[in-house]
Amino acid sequence: MSITKDEVLKIAKLAKIALSDKEAESLGQQMAGVIESASLFAKTDLEGIPAQTHGILLSEGMREDVVILSAPREALLKNAPEHDESSFIVPKVLD
Numbered sequence: 001m002s003i004t005k006d007e008v009l010k011i012a013k014l015a016k017i018a019l020s021d022k023e024a025e026s027l028g029q030q031m032a033g034v035i036e037s038a039s040l041f042a043k044t045d046l047e048g049i050p051a052q053t054h055g056i057l058l059s060e061g062m063r064e065d066v067v068i069l070s071a072p073r074e075a076l077l078k079n080a081p082e083h084d085e086s087s088f089i090v091p092k093v094l095d
Contacts, residue, residue: 001035003028 008024008031019027073086082089 001032001039003031003035 005021005024005028008028009019012019012024012027077083077086077088080088
């Protein structure tokens with residue numbers, strides 16, 4: 001599938017992007033290549049392959065949630081402009 005320079009310029013106008021004629025021709029060729037590559041998926045035989053929503057089984061990537069300290073609290077608080085004994089003090093942003 002080819003994309004004309006006029007089609008590229010129309011898309012660029014909708015996206016509010018300024019393109020020269022040379023850029024439009026180059027971009028048209030690139031877009032045609034992307035569409036051609038994507039069309040290969042339509043030719044792929046998927047018979048017998050179940051539909052998936054994720055590339056891996058989600059149970060494989062999960063681990064038990066364990067709470068650990070990343071650094072001593074005192075070390076983190078010493079860099080804060082304002083803090084009390086256990087937390088940062090931040091300016092109020094909502095009334």
